[in-house]
Amino acid sequence: MYVQPYVFFNGRCQEALDYYTDKLGAQVTFKMLYKEAPPDAHNPPRPELADKIMHASIRQGSTVWMASDGTCDPAGGSMNGFSLSLTADDAPSAEKYFNALADGGHVMFPFQPTFWSKGFGMVVDRFGLSWMVGVPEDA
CATH class of the missing domain: 3.10.180.10 (2,3-Dihydroxybiphenyl 1,2-Dioxygenase, domain 1)
Known part of the structure; x- marks a missing residue:
């Protein structure tokens, strides 16, 4: 068993991934936008999330961590x-x-x-x- 960090960037995920790739040598090994997810009639994504990152996996050295834009809640702290x-x-x-x-x-x-x-x-x-x-x- 192992534990992986999963970080939510509240709408700034691509910017963060670009920064960590450039400055820390991180590698994005997988990235899926909300619009690329299979349709779910019971839980349709909000249209404004279409081009946001639903899930990404990042390799940094020997560690793999995950990230997302999350729900892009303007009230999110x-x-x-x-x-x-x-x-x-x-x-x-x-x-x-x-x-x-x-x-x-x-x-x-x-x-x-x-x-x-x-x-x-x-x-x-x-x-x-x-x-x-x-x-x-x-x-």
């Missing part, structure tokens, strides 16, 4: 209550990823050496997703 933890192979790579995520975001804990890591930082990116970026203790 920001993401909270969790963080994605990105573990890089070395401190320079971790700092590069941290800085990319901090661009347009909000640094919660600056990237720096800590007692448990040669480099660690916490940031909320421009999409409201919280990240903990670090290096393994033995790297």
Whole structure:
């Protein structure tokens, strides 16, 4: 058994995927728009969702996570209550990823050496997703 994060971007999923692909080397391995889903007479999608992402799978290093635009609810709040933890192979790579995520975001804990890591930082990116970026203790 394993657990995978599933992140809802409330209408900004394609923008987020483009950003993570460019800045973090993520690979979108599957993407389906709402208009590409089989018809469901009992649950028809709202027309304004047609070109939004219903489901995507993303490979980032050895991890696969999933994403969606969700329901694109204008009253939907920001993401909270969790963080994605990105573990890089070395401190320079971790700092590069941290800085990319901090661009347009909000640094919660600056990237720096800590007692448990040669480099660690916490940031909320421009999409409201919280990240903990670090290096393994033995790297």
